Amino acid sequence: MISKAYLFLPFFFHFLCIADADFPSANVSASWKNNPSNEKGSVEFYDGCALRPILLVHNKTYPAFGMGFFRNGTSISTVNSFYLVVFMIYRDVLFDSNSDEIDESASLLVLWSANRDKPVRENATLDFTVEGELVLKDADGSLVWSTDNAYGHSVAGLEISVGGNLMIRNRSNGVVWQSFDHPTDTWLPNQKIYNGQRITARSSWSNLSTGIYYLSMTGNGVCTFLDSNPPKEYANLTKIHESIEKGSGMDISYRETYAQFNFNYNTSGFRYIVMEPNGHLTLYQVEKLTNFFIVRPFVDILSTTTVAGDCTYPKACGRYGICLDGGGCICPVDHNENSNYFRQFQPDVGCAEITPLSCKDSPKSHTFLKLPNVTYFDFAPVLLNTTIEKCKEVCLSNCSCKAALFRYKEYVSFGDCSLQSDELYSFRTTTKEDFGFYSFIKVQKMPNQIKLVKVLVPCLLAGLVATFVAAICYRYRMLKNTPDAEVEGDDGVTEALTKFSFEEMKSGTQNFQIKLGQGGFGSVFEGVLFHDGTKVAVKCLDSVGQGRKEFLAEVNTIGTVNHFNLVKLIGYSAERLNRILVYEYMCNGSLDRWIFNAEKSKTLSWGTRQKIIYGVAKGLEYLHEGCHKKIIHFDIKPQNILLDGDFNAKISDFGLAKMIDRNQNLVLSVLKGTPGYLAPELFGRSTGSVKADVYSFGVVILETVCGRKNSVSSLDDTPLINIVKTKAEEDQLCDLIDESNKDMQCHKEEATKMIKIGIWCLQSHDKRPSMSTVVKALEGLKDIDLITDHFLTMNHIGKSTEVHLNISAAPEASLLSGPR
Numbered sequence: 050m051i052s053k054a055y056l057f058l059p060f061f062f063h064f065l066c067i068a069d070a071d072f073p074s075a076n077v078s079a080s081w082k083n084n085p086s087n088e089k090g091s092v093e094f095y096d097g098c099a100l101r102p103i104l105l106v107h108n109k110t111y112p113a114f115g116m117g118f119f120r121n122g123t124s125i126s127t128v129n130s131f132y133l134v135v136f137m138i139y140r141d142v143l144f145d146s147n148s149d150e151i152d153e154s155a156s157l158l159v160l161w162s163a164n165r166d167k168p169v170r171e172n173a174t175l176d177f178t179v180e181g182e183l184v185l186k187d188a189d190g191s192l193v194w195s196t197d198n199a200y201g202h203s204v205a206g207l208e209i210s211v212g213g214n215l216m217i218r219n220r221s222n223g224v225v226w227q228s229f230d231h232p233t234d235t236w237l238p239n240q241k242i243y244n245g246q247r248i249t250a251r252s253s254w255s256n257l258s259t260g261i262y263y264l265s266m267t268g269n270g271v272c273t274f275l276d277s278n279p280p281k282e283y284a285n286l287t288k289i290h291e292s293i294e295k296g297s298g299m300d301i302s303y304r305e306t307y308a309q310f311n312f313n314y315n316t317s318g319f320r321y322i323v324m325e326p327n328g329h330l331t332l333y334q335v336e337k338l339t340n341f342f343i344v345r346p347f348v349d350i351l352s353t354t355t356v357a358g359d360c361t362y363p364k365a366c367g368r369y370g371i372c373l374d375g376g377g378c379i380c381p382v383d384h385n386e387n388s389n390y391f392r393q394f395q396p397d398v399g400c401a402e403i404t405p406l407s408c409k410d411s412p413k414s415h416t417f418l419k420l421p422n423v424t425y426f427d428f429a430p431v432l433l434n435t436t437i438e439k440c441k442e443v444c445l446s447n448c449s450c451k452a453a454l455f456r457y458k459e460y461v462s463f464g465d466c467s468l469q470s471d472e473l474y475s476f477r478t479t480t481k482e483d484f485g486f487y488s489f490i491k492v493q494k495m496p497n498q499i500k501l502v503k504v505l506v507p508c509l510l511a512g513l514v515a516t517f518v519a520a521i522c523y524r525y526r527m528l529k530n531t532p533d534a535e536v537e538g539d540d541g542v543t544e545a546l547t548k549f550s551f552e553e554m555k556s557g558t559q560n561f562q563i564k565l566g567q568g569g570f571g572s573v574f575e576g577v578l579f580h581d582g583t584k585v586a587v588k589c590l591d592s593v594g595q596g597r598k599e600f601l602a603e604v605n606t607i608g609t610v611n612h613f614n615l616v617k618l619i620g621y622s623a624e625r626l627n628r629i630l631v632y633e634y635m636c637n638g639s640l641d642r643w644i645f646n647a648e649k650s651k652t653l654s655w656g657t658r659q660k661i662i663y664g665v666a667k668g669l670e671y672l673h674e675g676c677h678k679k680i681i682h683f684d685i686k687p688q689n690i691l692l693d694g695d696f697n698a699k700i701s702d703f704g705l706a707k708m709i710d711r712n713q714n715l716v717l718s719v720l721k722g723t724p725g726y727l728a729p730e731l732f733g734r735s736t737g738s739v740k741a742d743v744y745s746f747g748v749v750i751l752e753t754v755c756g757r758k759n760s761v762s763s764l765d766d767t768p769l770i771n772i773v774k775t776k777a778e779e780d781q782l783c784d785l786i787d788e789s790n791k792d793m794q795c796h797k798e799e800a801t802k803m804i805k806i807g808i809w810c811l812q813s814h815d816k817r818p819s820m821s822t823v824v825k826a827l828e829g830l831k832d833i834d835l836i837t838d839h840f841l842t843m844n845h846i847g848k849s850t851e852v853h854l855n856i857s858a859a860p861e862a863s864l865l866s867g868p869r
Contacts, residue, residue, distance in 0.1 A: 077206065078178065082172060087101040100157065112335055117136070205220045214228055307652060366399055369490065383419065729744075755787055
């Protein structure tokens with residue numbers, strides 16, 4: 050309901066009536082202080098809420114929209130907590146069922162917040178700087194939030210639009226920053242949600258901070274998730290779109306990289322979608338009456354996903370609660386209706402264990418509550434074609450596993466197993482669609498059960514000790530008499546890495562079914578870690594050409610190299626001839642998929658490209674100067690730069706890398722790498738240095754900004770570097786900026802400067818900068834002569850040379866190959 054979902058603020062409509070005129074925009078070099086003397090007025094409410102508007106646009110046709118400081122709630126903890134918000138004003142209408150009268154008052158709806166998780170205090174300031182950046186500082190001057198990417202765009206002003214979009218515009222009326230690109234919990238008309246972006250619910254109806262549910266655009270479409278580790282999907286909006294759209298007036302258009310909520314509020318009122326604190330996704334309708342607007346819930350979007358209704362939501366019955374198909378919640382009981390494991394169900398909380406799980410004496414102190422015909426909202430199988438007993442056994446042997454979920458297949462002999470290790474929510478009784486489903490919740494054994502175990506176990510163990518010792522002795526003699534046997538052991542590998550068995554990798558990848566790509570040293574498959582459900586990239590190395598001891602030594606080496614901009618190695622497997630590396634999963638793939646694809650390149654804004662270039666630079670700086678030994682990558686290219694959900698860049702594929710002592714500058718090296726990215730000195734000498742990576746990085750900069758490859762595919766093509774050299778001589782570098790992206794065209798000055806930094810990295814070996822110097826240039830901390838005469842006099846890269854460089858030397862397994 051409206052009164053429940055949003056803040057009830059009487060008397061605010063009076064503020065609108067006395068406003069002389071709209072104030073929807075502001076010029077640069079403006080500043081606003083958060084206090085009652087705010088020049089646009091300040092409204093205090095009886096419940097402790099307050100609003101200090103900065104921008105406001107309203108008329109008789111649409112609801113009023115604005116931006117300003119907002120105080121939420123009356124508790125002591127929030128009495129001096131303010132948020133910079135975009136809001137909408139409407140008239141709330143509450144119907145009294147016992148009366149024919151209608152109580153009308155003004156209400157405020159927060160559409161977006163800049164600092165939802167970090168409120169500011171009284172006398173905080175918002176500055177709109179001369180550079181065109183919005184900067185929010187607390188009363189003590191500490192930085193809380195800023196737009197952080199609007200520098201140098203000839204910014205003209207700040208504007209709030211009808212529809213709730215806060216925009217910074219340049220002198221050509223182009224948008225250089227907008228709140229639509231940084232959504233909070235509300236999806237507004239004509240707002241695009243790109244791959245990896247989230248619309249995240251509030252913590253509660255009265256708390257703006259980040260909650261536990263979110264909506265996101267993924268490779269599977271628009272989905273809703275519980276924000277756990279890993280995230281748990283509970284509904285796919287794309288799959289139910291058609292059934293929702295009929296009769297609801299909702300229209301969401303889908304592209305490969307974004308989804309857009311389409312609604313023409315000029316003719317049809319105003320609608321918006323809210324990701325709500327309870328996990329529901331609701332379409333709201335703003336209706337215009339005679340002289341004011343009201344808001345009504347229009348469609349519960351996810352209500353059509355299943356006949357189970359509210360039982361589909363991850364926290365419908367709280368922790369451990371079981372949602373009944375006919376309505377209501379209960380706590381788990383065993384087959385004897387024993388309820389001694391959980392306390393009575395409490396609304397909004399769930400079921401609490403009477404005796405919490407303890408890892409002491411595990412698994413002897415644990416047992417299961419068997420719940421036939423009970424399902425879980427997130428069934429992600431980690432063991433396929435297994436038995437129900439094996440499923441329970443694996444969970445029982447892992448202390449972090451809290452429940453084993455099993456689903457029989459058609460022949461009721463084997464099935465699939467899912468293991469849950471995080472907080473348990475949304476169990477529910479099965480429907481006709483759920484066949485052969487069993488849930489086993491791990492609980493602490495009762496004291497008398499533990500005593501019985503302590504008596505029986507020693508007796509059983511006594512009979513097994515002799516057999517066990519005999520088996521060990523036999524095994525030892527067999528290994529001793531087998532010269533070529535590879536003795537299993539960790540060989541000093543760092544504890545930061547997890548050692549997996551080959552069977553675990555086989556099960557976690559569904560027998561290596563989903564192939565993500567092919568690297569220089571093997572194939573990469575999508576996988577899941579059975580103990581916690583973490584999604585990973587599993588690389589199976591081909592013909593490594595080294596023994597197990599050498600492989601483990603290199604695992605240990607790369608396992609100690611840890612940086613945010615390097616793909617993280619999680620673990621490994623080394624059994625017999627199988628060599629497997631387990632890396633963190635990068636959901637947005639490699640950079641080349643985004644900058645060399647005409648459709649996808651449109652979604653990479655200038656700010657995102659800057660962020661990627663800077664991330665690669667920081668990663669290389671760490672490899673060259675931050676490690677115990679210098680690491681030369683030798684194969685920096687867009688295919689080896691992976692992107693996570695927030696488009697953070699991470700360097701991968703260390704198959705050609707070389708390590709040298711910090712006091713060394715050169716390393717012996719045969720010609721290796723990828724045509725188009727190889728430094729010129731590698732063709733004429735047998736040594737290489739970290740400057741080879743700097744050259745490759747320069748090529749990556751040019752490709753990222755220009756949106757085209759440097760390498761050639763035919764004799765008629767011209768390498769990008771040759772084109773850059775020609776444009777540099779003509780002083781026309783701005784012609785190279787990716788023409789397929791409008792945002793890039795709005796940032797030509799900065800993009801041109803980035804091209805110059807790329808050129809700076811392409812100088813001859815002795816003039817080429819170090820990566821630490823490049824990072825300083827990217828941060829604006831170093832003045833450099835970006836276009837050098839030396840580059841302009843360099844020979845063009847010959848087409849024939851480029852074409853015939855397809856035969857790079859055989860790769861050396863000098864360091865481990867990362868996922869591609």
